[in-house]
Amino acid sequence: MSNKPKIAVFGSGSWATAIVKMLCENMETVGWYIRSEQSLEYIQENKHNPNYLTSVEFHIDQLKLSNDINEMIDYADYLIFVIPSAFVHQELAKITTSFEGKILFSAIKGIIPESGLIVGEHFHDILKVPFENIGVITGPCHAEEVALERLSYLTIACRDENKAEIIGNSLASRYIKTKTSDDIIGTEYAAMLKNIYAIAAGIAHGLGYGDNFQSVLMSNSIREMKRFIKKVHKMKRNINNSAYLGDLLVTGYSTFSRNRMFGNMIGKGYTVKSAQFEMVMVAEGYYATKSAFELNQKNGAKTPIIDTVYRILYEGKNPKKQFKKLTDLLD
Amino acid sequence: MSNKPKIAVFGSGSWATAIVKMLCENMETVGWYIRSEQSLEYIQENKHNPNYLTSVEFHIDQLKLSNDINEMIDYADYLIFVIPSAFVHQELAKITTSFEGKILFSAIKGIIPESGLIVGEHFHDILKVPFENIGVITGPCHAEEVALERLSYLTIACRDENKAEIIGNSLASRYIKTKTSDDIIGTEYAAMLKNIYAIAAGIAHGLGYGDNFQSVLMSNSIREMKRFIKKVHKMKRNINNSAYLGDLLVTGYSTFSRNRMFGNMIGKGYTVKSAQFEMVMVAEGYYATKSAFELNQKNGAKTPIIDTVYRILYEGKNPKKQFKKLTDLLD
Numbered sequence: 001m002s003n004k005p006k007i008a009v010f011g012s013g014s015w016a017t018a019i020v021k022m023l024c025e026n027m028e029t030v031g032w033y034i035r036s037e038q039s040l041e042y043i044q045e046n047k048h049n050p051n052y053l054t055s056v057e058f059h060i061d062q063l064k065l066s067n068d069i070n071e072m073i074d075y076a077d078y079l080i081f082v083i084p085s086a087f088v089h090q091e092l093a094k095i096t097t098s099f100e101g102k103i104l105f106s107a108i109k110g111i112i113p114e115s116g117l118i119v120g121e122h123f124h125d126i127l128k129v130p131f132e133n134i135g136v137i138t139g140p141c142h143a144e145e146v147a148l149e150r151l152s153y154l155t156i157a158c159r160d161e162n163k164a165e166i167i168g169n170s171l172a173s174r175y176i177k178t179k180t181s182d183d184i185i186g187t188e189y190a191a192m193l194k195n196i197y198a199i200a201a202g203i204a205h206g207l208g209y210g211d212n213f214q215s216v217l218m219s220n221s222i223r224e225m226k227r228f229i230k231k232v233h234k235m236k237r238n239i240n241n242s243a244y245l246g247d248l249l250v251t252g253y254s255t256f257s258r259n260r261m262f263g264n265m266i267g268k269g270y271t272v273k274s275a276q277f278e279m280v281m282v283a284e285g286y287y288a289t290k291s292a293f294e295l296n297q298k299n300g301a302k303t304p305i306i307d308t309v310y311r312i313l314y315e316g317k318n319p320k321k322q323f324k325k326l327t328d329l330l331d
Numbered sequence: 332m333s334n335k336p337k338i339a340v341f342g343s344g345s346w347a348t349a350i351v352k353m354l355c356e357n358m359e360t361v362g363w364y365i366r367s368e369q370s371l372e373y374i375q376e377n378k379h380n381p382n383y384l385t386s387v388e389f390h391i392d393q394l395k396l397s398n399d400i401n402e403m404i405d406y407a408d409y410l411i412f413v414i415p416s417a418f419v420h421q422e423l424a425k426i427t428t429s430f431e432g433k434i435l436f437s438a439i440k441g442i443i444p445e446s447g448l449i450v451g452e453h454f455h456d457i458l459k460v461p462f463e464n465i466g467v468i469t470g471p472c473h474a475e476e477v478a479l480e481r482l483s484y485l486t487i488a489c490r491d492e493n494k495a496e497i498i499g500n501s502l503a504s505r506y507i508k509t510k511t512s513d514d515i516i517g518t519e520y521a522a523m524l525k526n527i528y529a530i531a532a533g534i535a536h537g538l539g540y541g542d543n544f545q546s547v548l549m550s551n552s553i554r555e556m557k558r559f560i561k562k563v564h565k566m567k568r569n570i571n572n573s574a575y576l577g578d579l580l581v582t583g584y585s586t587f588s589r590n591r592m593f594g595n596m597i598g599k600g601y602t603v604k605s606a607q608f609e610m611v612m613v614a615e616g617y618y619a620t621k622s623a624f625e626l627n628q629k630n631g632a633k634t635p636i637i638d639t640v641y642r643i644l645y646e647g648k649n650p651k652k653q654f655k656k657l658t659d660l661l662d
Contacts, residue, residue: 140543140546145542150540150541150543150544151544151658153661177659208481210479210483211473212471212581213482214580215576215577216484216577219471219577220573240570241554242551242662245546247546249545249546250543250545253584327482328508
């Protein structure tokens with residue numbers, strides 16, 4: 001296995017922890033950058049993450065742990081970023097070493113608030129990484145089910161499909177199946193947009209709409225997602241593939257999704273501020289809504305669901321009235 | 332309202348009861364054929380169905396009730412059939428009057444076991460009704476949510492879209508939105524196929540597969556449904572419309588669906604016979620599986636999910652092993 005490229009994961013949330021677990025099924029050594037020294041020491045002593053997927057036990061000698069981001073970048077050939085999008089900017093600011101020749105994968109699923117870009121675009125536009133060296137890891141996949149080793153499917157996207165395959169093979173195991181795609185822009189936008197639709201699903205639920213409406217909302221969401229992505233990056237894609245529709249469904253129908261929960265509180269009458277205050281971490285879809293709405297002002301796709309969520313979250317509009325109007329635009 | 336056509340509903344299950352309720356929002360008089368004299372008398376006395384949606388109260392003077400199927404056919408211009416598919420044949424056998432000039436709508440969602448045909452085809456091929464006089468009412472719609480007056484969307488399909496519109500307008504109300512379609516074959520096959528996919532979802536759940544897999548299964552199901560229907564009746568349709576994808580989702584994600592429940596028992600280790608014995612009524616998807624599988628032997632669409640369910644239900648194959656194989660065919 002010594003010919004295998006060196007891979008490192010950056011981040012210590014539940015999804016990062018799940019990806020480290022997957023890699024440990026195949027690799028002799030997995031790099032793992034953890035910002036907090038405390039968390040790092042905890043893992044070294046207790047062999048599991050102190051805060052997420054605590055049931056997942058690691059072989060410490062298989063992990064190359066560090067809280068020095070530059071050291072970890074220098075170590076690895078493939079860098080998998082799994083930092084919440086709201087913290088990516090401040091983490092990247094610490095970097096003094098070079099990305100030259102490095103291959104950057106994003107498993108972040110969100111917009112970087114400071115640039116308003118999806119992570120792949122941010123890597124390309126801001127960090128000047130060529131698209132051939134940028135990839136995306138996408139679900140449908142709840143980290144909690146990886147911890148339970150329940151069968152899950154991942155899509156690994158990269159313009160250079162060889163690189164997608166290398167990461168795919170490193171993640172695949174008896175409970176993980178992977179496929180590759182060359183649609184890095186589309187899969188990453190899908191992963192971001194689904195969080196907006198999950199907020200919409202949550203608002204609908206909070207307002208008392210039922211399962212019949214939910215299915216109509218999801219049916220409209222996938223059509224809207226298709227129109228939105230087509231304007232951003234037109235190419236041949238089947239929007240019903242797992243990376244798009246599957247990812248929408250696993251989030252939209254999940255009662256554990258942070259985005260859906262956030263929407264549910266809004267639907268039940270919380271203000272945006274009070275809903276955010278109640279949640280330990282801001283739902284990714286909150287930022288995604290603003291970026292998607294603004295981007296689409298230029299692109300002009302028909303996106304009644306995104307528009308509705310935007311008006312509720314950013315213009316203080318009444319959720320009940322906005323959804324009443326939305327119901328007339330769906331079919 | 333006296334210029335409106337006369338409409339009658341045939342059947343007394345939950346979906347029939349829900350449709351009568353919708354019509355009562357718009358019509359002065361709604362015809363309702365109920366086979367059982369006892370049920371009919373109960374409704375006359377107690378103003379609600381004795382067995383289904385018992386919370387829905389009717390104005391008795393708005394209903395034209397009868398347990399004579401011929402009398403009801405003679406009365407109405409539009410006949411809406413909502414009899415479980417397993418009983419359609421024996422009900423139709425009672426008919427001595429003529430269907431001449433009558434417009435037949437099906438809200439049955441299943442295969443007639445005796446002919447192996449969907450209801451629209453059965454009306455056409457066996458009863459010799461022209462396609463212009465045949466229509467389909469399809470969801471996504473749980474009857475229980477109609478009882479609660481939760482917003483639901485219906486698709487009304489007929490080659491003659493004027494007739495679809497007449498039924499659509501008669502069903503629409505503050506909690507029901509309707510749209511029309513000219514795809515009677517596609518919508519009816521979708522309504523039937525979704526029950527097979529709901530059985531598959533149930534089997535997966537019973538076997539212990541999680542939400543990640545479920546979303547992959549649904550993503551593969553809609554692609555399979557598209558391939559299947561395209562072979563049966565090729566026309567321009569958006570498979571992500573509510574009548575296809577929405578209907579799949581509301582059933583596949585419902586824990587109340589009889590088909591999903593049936594599949595769940597199979598996944599948990601019940602034999603087909605014992606699972607059927609436990610259920611008061613046979614799940615529609617059981618017959619649909621056989622018909623769809625056999626029909627597709629001629630058509631040759633790639634349908635790994637239907638094939639898997641068929642082998643489990645009709646060839647006594649082991650669910651665990653069959654699903655293990657299936658997971659390699661999904662992506």
